[in-house]
Amino acid sequence: MGSIRRTGSPAPGMFIRYVLFAVLATLANLLTQEASIRFAPGAPLSFSILMGTAAGFILKYVLDKKWVFEDAYAGHRRELHKIGLYGAFSVLTTLVFWGFEIAFWTIWQTDLAKYTGAVLGLAVGYTAKFLLDRSFVFKERQA
Template identity: 65%
Template structure:
Protein backbone atom coordinates (compact mmCIF):
# COMPACT_ATOMS: atom_id res chain seq x y z
CA UNK A 1 0.00 0.00 0.00
CA UNK A 2 1.52 3.34 -1.03
CA UNK A 3 1.89 6.32 1.28
CA UNK A 4 -0.50 8.32 -0.89
CA UNK A 5 -3.15 5.60 -0.69
CA UNK A 6 -2.76 5.29 3.09
CA UNK A 7 -2.87 9.06 3.51
CA UNK A 8 -6.11 9.30 1.53
CA UNK A 9 -7.57 6.32 3.39
CA UNK A 10 -6.67 7.84 6.76
CA UNK A 11 -8.05 11.21 5.69
CA UNK A 12 -11.32 9.45 4.89
CA UNK A 13 -11.28 7.61 8.22
CA UNK A 14 -10.63 10.78 10.20
CA UNK A 15 -13.25 12.63 8.17
CA UNK A 16 -15.81 9.93 8.99
CA UNK A 17 -14.83 10.15 12.67
CA UNK A 18 -15.17 13.94 12.43
CA UNK A 19 -18.60 13.83 10.80
CA UNK A 20 -19.80 10.96 12.99
CA UNK A 21 -18.87 12.92 16.09
CA UNK A 22 -20.62 15.98 14.71
CA UNK A 23 -23.80 13.96 14.18
CA UNK A 24 -23.66 12.62 17.73
CA UNK A 25 -23.10 16.07 19.23
CA UNK A 26 -25.47 18.11 17.03
CA UNK A 27 -28.44 16.45 18.72
CA UNK A 28 -27.49 17.97 22.06
CA UNK A 29 -25.41 21.04 21.18
CA UNK A 30 -25.31 23.91 18.67
CA UNK A 31 -23.61 23.66 15.27
CA UNK A 32 -20.38 25.33 16.41
CA UNK A 33 -19.95 22.89 19.30
CA UNK A 34 -20.62 19.89 17.05
CA UNK A 35 -18.04 21.12 14.52
CA UNK A 36 -15.49 21.67 17.30
CA UNK A 37 -16.11 18.21 18.78
CA UNK A 38 -15.82 16.58 15.36
CA UNK A 39 -12.61 18.43 14.65
CA UNK A 40 -11.06 17.32 17.95
CA UNK A 41 -11.99 13.69 17.37
CA UNK A 42 -10.72 13.77 13.78
CA UNK A 43 -7.48 15.42 14.94
CA UNK A 44 -6.71 12.69 17.46
CA UNK A 45 -7.37 9.88 15.00
CA UNK A 46 -5.40 11.57 12.20
CA UNK A 47 -2.36 12.27 14.41
CA UNK A 48 -2.06 8.67 15.55
CA UNK A 49 -2.52 7.27 12.03
CA UNK A 50 -0.12 9.78 10.45
CA UNK A 51 2.54 9.26 13.09
CA UNK A 52 2.53 5.47 12.83
CA UNK A 53 1.50 4.63 9.28
CA UNK A 54 2.42 7.64 7.12
CA UNK A 55 5.58 9.04 8.64
CA UNK A 56 6.67 5.91 10.56
CA UNK A 57 7.66 8.14 13.45
CA UNK A 58 8.94 6.58 16.65
CA UNK A 59 8.39 7.85 20.16
CA UNK A 60 11.55 9.65 21.27
CA UNK A 61 10.50 11.00 24.65
CA UNK A 62 7.94 13.37 26.10
CA UNK A 63 9.71 16.58 25.04
CA UNK A 64 10.01 15.57 21.40
CA UNK A 65 6.47 14.21 21.35
CA UNK A 66 5.11 17.43 22.87
CA UNK A 67 6.94 19.41 20.17
CA UNK A 68 5.49 17.22 17.42
CA UNK A 69 1.95 17.42 18.80
CA UNK A 70 2.26 21.20 19.20
CA UNK A 71 3.48 21.71 15.62
CA UNK A 72 0.92 19.24 14.31
CA UNK A 73 -1.79 21.14 16.19
CA UNK A 74 -0.60 24.55 14.95
CA UNK A 75 -0.68 23.34 11.34
CA UNK A 76 -4.05 21.77 12.04
CA UNK A 77 -5.42 25.15 13.14
CA UNK A 78 -4.41 26.65 9.81
CA UNK A 79 -5.85 23.82 7.76
CA UNK A 80 -8.93 23.61 10.00
CA UNK A 81 -9.69 27.23 9.15
CA UNK A 82 -9.88 26.18 5.51
CA UNK A 83 -12.15 23.24 6.43
CA UNK A 84 -14.45 25.32 8.62
CA UNK A 85 -14.57 28.11 6.08
CA UNK A 86 -15.84 25.77 3.37
CA UNK A 87 -18.20 23.86 5.69
CA UNK A 88 -19.78 26.96 7.21
CA UNK A 89 -19.96 28.84 3.89
CA UNK A 90 -21.72 25.93 2.19
CA UNK A 91 -24.15 25.68 5.11
CA UNK A 92 -24.85 29.42 5.09
CA UNK A 93 -25.45 29.45 1.34
CA UNK A 94 -27.61 26.32 1.02
CA UNK A 95 -28.59 25.62 4.67
CA UNK A 96 -28.74 21.85 4.29
CA UNK A 97 -26.79 19.08 5.94
CA UNK A 98 -25.74 17.79 2.53
CA UNK A 99 -24.29 21.18 1.60
CA UNK A 100 -22.56 21.50 4.98
CA UNK A 101 -20.87 18.12 4.59
CA UNK A 102 -20.02 18.72 0.92
CA UNK A 103 -18.27 21.93 1.94
CA UNK A 104 -16.58 20.02 4.74
CA UNK A 105 -15.28 17.37 2.35
CA UNK A 106 -13.88 20.02 -0.01
CA UNK A 107 -12.31 21.96 2.86
CA UNK A 108 -10.83 18.84 4.41
CA UNK A 109 -9.37 17.68 1.09
CA UNK A 110 -7.62 21.02 0.57
CA UNK A 111 -6.53 21.14 4.20
CA UNK A 112 -5.14 17.59 4.24
CA UNK A 113 -3.09 18.19 1.12
CA UNK A 114 -1.48 21.27 2.66
CA UNK A 115 -1.11 19.51 6.02
CA UNK A 116 0.79 16.58 4.51
CA UNK A 117 3.39 18.95 3.06
CA UNK A 118 3.72 20.90 6.33
CA UNK A 119 3.92 17.78 8.51
CA UNK A 120 6.50 16.13 6.27
CA UNK A 121 8.65 19.27 6.27
CA UNK A 122 8.32 20.47 9.87
CA UNK A 123 6.74 17.90 12.22
CA UNK A 124 7.98 14.41 11.43
CA UNK A 125 11.55 15.26 10.51
CA UNK A 126 12.72 11.65 10.34
CA UNK A 127 9.80 10.79 8.08
CA UNK A 128 10.13 8.18 5.39
CA UNK A 129 7.35 9.90 3.44
Protein backbone atom coordinates in the same frame (compact mmCIF):
# COMPACT_ATOMS: atom_id res chain seq x y z
CA MET B 1 21.11 10.03 16.13
CA GLY B 2 19.54 13.21 14.79
CA SER B 3 16.84 13.42 12.21
CA ILE B 4 16.78 14.65 8.65
CA ARG B 5 14.01 16.13 6.58
CA ARG B 6 12.59 14.17 3.70
CA THR B 7 13.50 15.88 0.47
CA GLY B 8 12.38 13.43 -2.21
CA SER B 9 8.93 12.60 -3.45
CA PRO B 10 6.80 10.54 -1.09
CA ALA B 11 5.93 6.98 -1.98
CA PRO B 12 2.44 6.92 -3.57
CA GLY B 13 1.21 4.55 -0.86
CA MET B 14 2.22 7.02 1.82
CA PHE B 15 0.00 9.79 0.39
CA ILE B 16 -2.86 7.35 -0.30
CA ARG B 17 -2.80 6.27 3.36
CA TYR B 18 -2.73 9.94 4.38
CA VAL B 19 -5.86 10.66 2.31
CA LEU B 20 -7.61 7.48 3.47
CA PHE B 21 -6.95 8.43 7.10
CA ALA B 22 -8.32 11.92 6.39
CA VAL B 23 -11.57 10.29 5.26
CA LEU B 24 -11.63 8.08 8.39
CA ALA B 25 -10.97 11.09 10.64
CA THR B 26 -13.79 12.99 8.93
CA LEU B 27 -16.16 10.08 9.54
CA ALA B 28 -15.04 9.86 13.18
CA ASN B 29 -15.68 13.60 13.53
CA LEU B 30 -19.20 13.39 12.07
CA LEU B 31 -20.15 10.22 13.97
CA THR B 32 -18.89 11.70 17.24
CA GLN B 33 -20.88 14.87 16.61
CA GLU B 34 -24.01 12.80 15.99
CA ALA B 35 -23.40 10.69 19.10
CA SER B 36 -22.86 13.84 21.17
CA ILE B 37 -26.17 15.28 20.00
CA ARG B 38 -28.02 12.03 20.75
CA PHE B 39 -26.47 11.47 24.19
CA ALA B 40 -26.54 15.11 25.29
CA PRO B 41 -29.50 16.62 23.42
CA GLY B 42 -29.56 19.71 25.64
CA ALA B 43 -25.90 20.57 25.09
CA PRO B 44 -25.02 23.52 22.87
CA LEU B 45 -24.00 22.91 19.26
CA SER B 46 -20.44 23.91 20.10
CA PHE B 47 -20.19 20.85 22.38
CA SER B 48 -20.83 18.39 19.52
CA ILE B 49 -18.45 20.31 17.23
CA LEU B 50 -15.71 20.27 19.88
CA MET B 51 -16.18 16.56 20.58
CA GLY B 52 -16.15 15.70 16.87
CA THR B 53 -13.10 17.83 16.20
CA ALA B 54 -11.22 16.25 19.10
CA ALA B 55 -12.10 12.72 17.97
CA GLY B 56 -11.07 13.38 14.37
CA PHE B 57 -7.86 15.16 15.36
CA ILE B 58 -6.71 12.44 17.78
CA LEU B 59 -7.50 9.63 15.35
CA LYS B 60 -5.76 11.36 12.43
CA TYR B 61 -2.66 12.20 14.48
CA VAL B 62 -2.25 8.63 15.74
CA LEU B 63 -2.84 7.07 12.30
CA ASP B 64 -0.48 9.52 10.57
CA LYS B 65 2.21 9.07 13.21
CA LYS B 66 2.13 5.27 13.11
CA TRP B 67 1.02 4.27 9.60
CA VAL B 68 1.95 7.17 7.31
CA PHE B 69 5.17 8.61 8.72
CA GLU B 70 6.25 5.62 10.88
CA ASP B 71 7.34 8.06 13.56
CA ALA B 72 8.79 6.70 16.81
CA TYR B 73 7.85 8.00 20.25
CA ALA B 74 10.35 10.67 21.28
CA GLY B 75 9.41 11.48 24.86
CA HIS B 76 6.63 13.63 26.34
CA ARG B 77 8.12 17.02 25.56
CA ARG B 78 8.90 16.18 21.93
CA GLU B 79 5.48 14.57 21.41
CA LEU B 80 3.72 17.65 22.78
CA HIS B 81 5.78 19.78 20.40
CA LYS B 82 4.76 17.53 17.48
CA ILE B 83 1.09 17.67 18.47
CA GLY B 84 1.28 21.47 18.72
CA LEU B 85 2.82 21.77 15.24
CA TYR B 86 0.36 19.25 13.83
CA GLY B 87 -2.52 21.25 15.29
CA ALA B 88 -1.17 24.58 14.03
CA PHE B 89 -0.81 23.17 10.52
CA SER B 90 -4.35 21.78 10.79
CA VAL B 91 -5.69 25.26 11.58
CA LEU B 92 -3.66 26.83 8.76
CA THR B 93 -4.86 24.37 6.14
CA THR B 94 -8.46 24.64 7.39
CA LEU B 95 -8.23 28.37 6.66
CA VAL B 96 -7.09 27.50 3.11
CA PHE B 97 -10.11 25.19 2.72
CA TRP B 98 -12.52 27.81 4.03
CA GLY B 99 -10.91 30.46 1.82
CA PHE B 100 -11.55 28.43 -1.33
CA GLU B 101 -15.10 27.59 -0.30
CA ILE B 102 -15.99 31.19 0.59
CA ALA B 103 -14.26 32.62 -2.49
CA PHE B 104 -16.12 30.30 -4.86
CA TRP B 105 -19.42 31.10 -3.15
CA THR B 106 -18.72 34.84 -3.26
CA ILE B 107 -17.81 34.80 -6.96
CA TRP B 108 -20.54 32.51 -8.33
CA GLN B 109 -23.09 32.31 -5.47
CA THR B 110 -24.30 28.80 -6.23
CA ASP B 111 -24.21 25.61 -4.19
CA LEU B 112 -22.23 23.92 -6.97
CA ALA B 113 -19.59 26.64 -6.80
CA LYS B 114 -19.47 26.46 -2.99
CA TYR B 115 -18.93 22.70 -3.00
CA THR B 116 -16.48 22.87 -5.91
CA GLY B 117 -14.48 25.41 -3.91
CA ALA B 118 -14.72 23.15 -0.87
CA VAL B 119 -13.38 20.12 -2.77
CA LEU B 120 -10.55 22.14 -4.32
CA GLY B 121 -9.77 23.73 -0.96
CA LEU B 122 -9.65 20.34 0.73
CA ALA B 123 -7.37 18.98 -1.99
CA VAL B 124 -4.98 21.93 -1.73
CA GLY B 125 -5.20 21.98 2.08
CA TYR B 126 -4.57 18.26 2.57
CA THR B 127 -1.70 18.27 0.07
CA ALA B 128 -0.09 21.24 1.83
CA LYS B 129 -0.68 19.65 5.24
CA PHE B 130 0.91 16.41 4.11
CA LEU B 131 4.01 18.28 2.95
CA LEU B 132 4.17 20.36 6.14
CA ASP B 133 3.70 17.31 8.38
CA ARG B 134 6.33 15.38 6.44
CA SER B 135 8.84 18.23 6.61
CA PHE B 136 8.31 19.67 10.08
CA VAL B 137 6.27 17.34 12.33
CA PHE B 138 7.30 13.79 11.47
CA LYS B 139 10.91 13.98 10.35
CA GLU B 140 12.53 10.94 8.79
CA ARG B 141 14.88 9.03 11.05
CA GLN B 142 18.43 8.42 9.90
CA ALA B 143 19.31 4.83 9.13
